[in-house]
Amino acid sequence: MPDHFAPGSASHPPAVDRSPEADGWRPLPAVLNGHATHHGTRPALSFVDHGRDPEGTWQTLTFAEVDLRARALAAALEAGFPRGGRVAVLCPQSVEYAVAVLACLYAGMIAVPLFPPEDPRRTERLAAVLADADPVCLLSVGPQQALCQSLGGGRVPVWAVEETEPRLARDWSGHRAGPAEPAYLQYTSGSTGRPNGAVITHGNLVASTRQVVDGCGLSDGTPIASWLPLFHDMGLNIGVLAPMLAGAHVALMSPLAFIQRPRRWLRLLGVHRAHFSGGPNFAYDLCVQRIPDAAGLDLSSVRVLTNGAEPVRVDTLRRFTEAFAAAGLAPDAVKPSYGLAEATVLVACNRVGQSWTELALDGDALAAGAISILPDRDRAARVTTVAGCGRPVGQDVRVADPETGVERPPGSVGELWVRGPNVAAGYWQQPGPTAALFDRVLTTADGGEHGWLRTGDLGFLHDGEVFVLGRIKDAIIVHGANHAASDIEDTVRRAVPEAVPTAVAAFAVPGGDGEGDRLVVVVELVAGPQSAEDIGLRRRVRAAVAERHGVRPYDVLAVRRGSLPRTTSGKLRRGDCRDRYLADGRSPDGSTDSKESK
Template sequence: MTTSQPTSLLTTTVLDRLQHYVDQQPTAPAFTFLNESGGEQQTLTYDALQSTAHSIAAGLRAKLGRGDRALLLLPEGLDFVPAFLGCLQAGVIAVPAYPPLPLHSKQRLETLRSIVEDCRPSAVIVAVPPELVDALRGVVPELADLWWTTVAELSATEASGAPADHRPGPDDLAFLQYTSGSTALPKGVTVTHRALAYNEEMIREAFEHDEGLTGVGWLPLFHDMGLIGHVVQPLWVGGHSILMSPLTFIKHPVRWLRAISDYGATTSGAPNFAYDMCVNRIREADCEGLDLSRWKVAYTGAEPVRDRTLRAFAERFSAYGFDSAASYPCYGLAEATLLVTGVRVSDEPTRLTVDNEALSAGRVVPSDAGSTLVSSGVTRLDREVVIVDPDTGERADADQVGEIWIGGPGLPTGYWGNPDATEETFAAKPAGGGDGPYLRSGDLGFLYDGELYITGRCKDLIIIGGRNHYPQDIELTAEEAHSALRSGSSAAFAADDGEAERAVIVVGAGQGAAGRDAEAAAKRAEIARSVRTAVATVHGITLDDVVVVSPKTVPRTSSGKVQRGACRAAYLRGEYAYETAEPAGEAPRESTEPKDAP
């Protein structure tokens, strides 16, 4: 499918696309935000969106210069969209972030402080009550002396008679997309207008979007998947985006599917855990009248995509019109402005069963028995993927697992204010030179019949007896070992305590396993035995420690991915010790790493 393009992809920007659709369909709905009950709370037409963004741009220009950074601390809602576009129109570099709510969340406070220290913003745009602004100033003193303004205040600015909107060039910075921090502190990816346009066109082609796009999303808008997929992509093709709060989905997963049904959405998606939640938590009684037959692209952006998850979701909701061929595994990362590969629309995802022993040695051997991997698809336009030995820098053999390197035009330029990390990540060349530069993803995978398969992350590998073990495989085995364990709430890692490297897994359990009494302690011991036995049987390794915790204490990124590095650090600091062995009469310590809803 194609859609009209007002200018060449080499020079067009998102602002050009917005103006094109304002001229063509001014009264068409661009964004609709749903309240917690699923009702419409607010709708912005293309004309209203453009008008509000113009006013915000005028208000920003009155205080800021081009290239200044504005921190967008906006909870879920439609304030985010015109604020983001207003920054682009004013030539101000938008920095999407998330209010550290709840205010006692140490994880979110540390993430926000890291972002502030890195990008040094000149303004903070919020859409919260004044008393909450004062509270935010108190918990993040680095922001106290900056210009704080609200979307309502900026929207009231008189745009008429203001200087002409900033007309960005393709290589001007549009915004900073901070990484999720799943393996390290977040870094600000410098996304140019060229990179943004190129990736949006790749998504349009890969997902076969046109002006008839209706999408539904609940992912946080400051996160790359929410921002690129559910804010910018609809504007790129002139579609209609239906948005809801992440908490609405977490509390009532059926509201996501209900919105897809009610609006006849053609595209929607989320990481693995969201599909698992739908299977496990939605009751049949809540599905009455559900119609998922128009859902053509049900994308899954987790690394790796789980075959079990795809099959379980398709089986559960086929009775409501869901077509298993709509399952759309894809691969992307913030450093690439999001999409790298995706499968073909309307085709069943490609699956490959490989020998486990060979895979643990870094080789790909198809087998009738072993692990079933799901393809993340192929590249589009001139995007390139190569597999490289992460230790030698040489191109990997065809049957070898290696690091995924990404090349081609339209990639971001680096990390904000971090030339060393930029050189290491964005300027890689295979040993011997000649090719590149490539973007080093930090992810492991291989190419088979031209399709990309993800196996894990370089830094997450657990090496025991010279064999590689992927933590996500151990986590899946552990979660299946006992009914009390929550799906997607475990972290396996190697922990070096200064004396030896040990294989450890932290698992999140319900059913009273995290209580203080003897019964809960016995439950934890039972779970730990089940996990040890299952991992030893399936993977042939002995876990040195199994830590049973409340799922809320397993740290996660904003998109819901478990942070294995943060979990390892908490374990080594002794923050999980009380969860496994609580001395009589001693109250457990409160965890400093709560799990926040994505």
Template sequence: MARSLVDLLTTHASIHPDRTAYRYLVTGDTEGEVQHLTYGRLAARSRAVAAWLQEHGLAGSRAMLLYPPGLEFISGYLGCLSAGVVAVPGVPPQGRSQNHRALTRMKRLMADADAKVILGGREVIAALDGMAQHLPELDGIARIATEDIPDEAAAAWREPELTAESVAFLQYTSGSTSAPRGVAVTHANLLANERVITERMGHTPDAIAEHRNELIVSWLPVYHDMGLMGPILNTLYLGVTATLFSPLHFLQQPARWLTAVSRYRPHTSGGPNFAYELCLKHATPDLLDTLDLRSWKVAFNGAEPVRAATLRRFADTFGEAGFRREALYPCYGLAEATLMVTGGSVDTPPTLLEPDATGPHAGETDAAAVGCGRPGPGVTVAIADPERQEELPEGEVGEIWVGGAGVAKGYWRNALATRETFRATLPGHEGRFLRTGDLGFLRDGELFVTGRRKDLIVIDGRNHYPQDLELSAELSHPALRPGCTAAFSVDSGTEGEQAVLVAELSPDAAGESEKVTDLVRSAIGEAHGLSVRDVVLVHPGTIPKTSSGKIQRRATRAAYLDATLATVGEPGQL
């Protein structure tokens, strides 16, 4: 039985060395340049990187991985695992507009992880070398472009002494409600979560054979858990083939994603809800005529709130190209659980619970709760009262607690946060639970996620989930950008907590700001019975987001209170 992904790489390289493990679409286009990495070549390159790390006495230390999109990251990551080095995936500084943010995060992660070496692509390493005099954090830290490590180095590789509890890598959280923390993921955690992904997503031998080993197409960034655990590591776990391309190429032309799915006919492909919205925005009749999406079995949707309206529209629109409603696959996971916690059943449409006909969302079908499936094998999900730390009955909303072998070891060098987050217990349950900070409820064993506990808006004793307010606002006018709205509350003094909504407005609608503001107020009032203190319309791309694209509501709130938002005209105040 495999003890680690390193063992599995050795096995696959021995059994089918010439099989393509990963192909990379250099331009994002299926007709453009395509790079291939076989299992034999991957094993050789990973061992060469590992041997270099071992030779430089870095076993047991941390290595920051800073790679542009492409295949070299995979060899660097697996090289770390093959050397007993803890990998720390990071976002490489790239582009003038992103340099400051990427550098700030990189420095924070390097310091927290106490990284001893930086592995990266040639251009990234050259750029860091040029910045070294301005970055004292780089003093004493080795830097190597792994392309420059010769293949011959692999001969010196020594198999590391790995145990199930050895830390494989640090997955830093996106920091949507707090500063990023390094989740210490062990080799046992990795294998356990790959079993969950395999079982929940129906990656059976029969399904793999039916798809001719073509498992997945992905544009997701590999330095985040969603892009790493499924597209990269589940491919390796099963010894199959993945097709990858850059997130930037997807954002430039969302149709590239669907064209790649149509061309390579994988079993699985997916992304956050906003990705499906982008595809809908570019769904021209000409595009639909070129697509064949019949082979797409699992279109996973996670990492941010899954919207019922998006699911409906995507199925209706791309049904013309053979997409099946049963392929829609909402799921739930988080870095602290390695990744996947719950997922739907393959070939079964998602569960949509319409709001209570007598409740505040009566008739608002777009606010339907979306089921995120059931726990994977060996995973326990409980809904708890976070204050009393007691399990709640089915149907009641509380904090989502998760137990199982995929739950990570804890936060890197942060005993207090580890104890608060990873060491919860529940009467009637064995073992410890991870407190996710997410709110939700169970119905017939299926999980429904309702929001983040820290983001919950409480006004006049009533709970409001910010994503519900944000959705109502975005639906009020087409000029409001989907997934670019933040709702939060502020203390107004004598009147207590009041709601504020900040939304990005399309440039061509700047002259309609007053009308849009009135429509937002009206929509939230009608759907939620809530009066909004302030509606602030801002320029596109200015709402704070995490590196994975999640809205940072607390950062937006701070910018609002500091009056530093890039507003379009004057906000309408009550």
């Protein structure tokens, strides 16, 4: 067991649940072992390698083979390290990555899903997470061992997953984890400061994975496909945990293979006859931009394509659905959803057969924190159209005042709070942030309710459905009115087609005394920052934002392509943009020629 963690702030590990209620408890390894016993010859895990062949080479393991490899590596870990030690997984996207994570669960180790040390730009982030997790071992593959050894300074053992002898499987202890035992640390992709590792217990893992299975209609007969990185919460659940729990066959490909040729993902959905897959906004936008027609694609098997962006853009949903209708894509297949690492992965989603909900809101009322649905979208008012993320799955969601923790009345915007068996136990070795976010008290008309997670997301509930407006920290307050950064960014994208898709950042900087925030907009242009004056960037952005949101940007900057900072999951780091802007007074990337003259 770990020697540094307890939920909340204690310094001792949580006790394993040995109560009678836990007698029927089946951790994920026990479920997977059962699949191997009862239908071991069925395919379980495939990886389509586009590195060797642009068309893709398949590697497939059966349930018996996955179980055998996981037990063998688990036995090796048990022989080398005390139970509860952290084990960092640094494999590239592959079947080895999945086996490594599963082996940690089998052995009672705490997996730390990370990415391989291939990109120098991520080395600092990777080193910070490793320093925080303090792993006893690094798991990788043979070709990457040297890089991992260098990263660990030669002090941490590095093991190649594929070199583990299968015969070791017979030495596995048969460890059966209790619900309260930590299963893995899911590090959030925050921008600065100390990394936050959400402690996902075995109870959280099973509860959340069952929520995904139930919410997305999965079974052992529903194939799954994914390109999402396995170190990300959504990628890990779709690509490993949910398929292994449901007994479904999952086919993986690498994120790079998708980025290089988005058609590969859609082709995989057809070849694999996939029922379930997903991605963020940019993935659907990229498909529309880079795939000129749907010829040769077959998406008729797809029932759930989850979109877990914050927030989901309605235009993205519409464009993708329309673009690939000719390939047999069902009009209700693309489904907005909501989740976060601190809730393991999923909070709410649209069920199979249900189309997403769109609401046209009065933008002025929304800026004041109220929900006013417009019956006529053509009326002369600023309109904000939002997509619903479906109903909560196996948990409760409320809207609270972020300052007081008092539940907000219906029709009000506030912070989304979540309570359920999927909510993580806290942050690894961080009692302060754990106390601030986890096990909070929600004040209701009936008194105080314990066990709530503060999500940091603004939103509201309508007819039982969750609507997400954006992060509280990204809210821009000008002249007393609240504006979501994502809404302003969407307006700029529409007004400036010369911008790089998904590469617009809006953020607030302090104004003068009594002035409140000042709005700054940064745009990556396809033709480069030198083209900003030629296309009248400043004038167009200011006019569009003023018309739709009633506020004029204080500053509009053009920057070179690829310069906006992002998280490992591809989301913009607006906080980093703001910090860099304030630090140099020019642009987020520090260039001196990217600012359009006023």
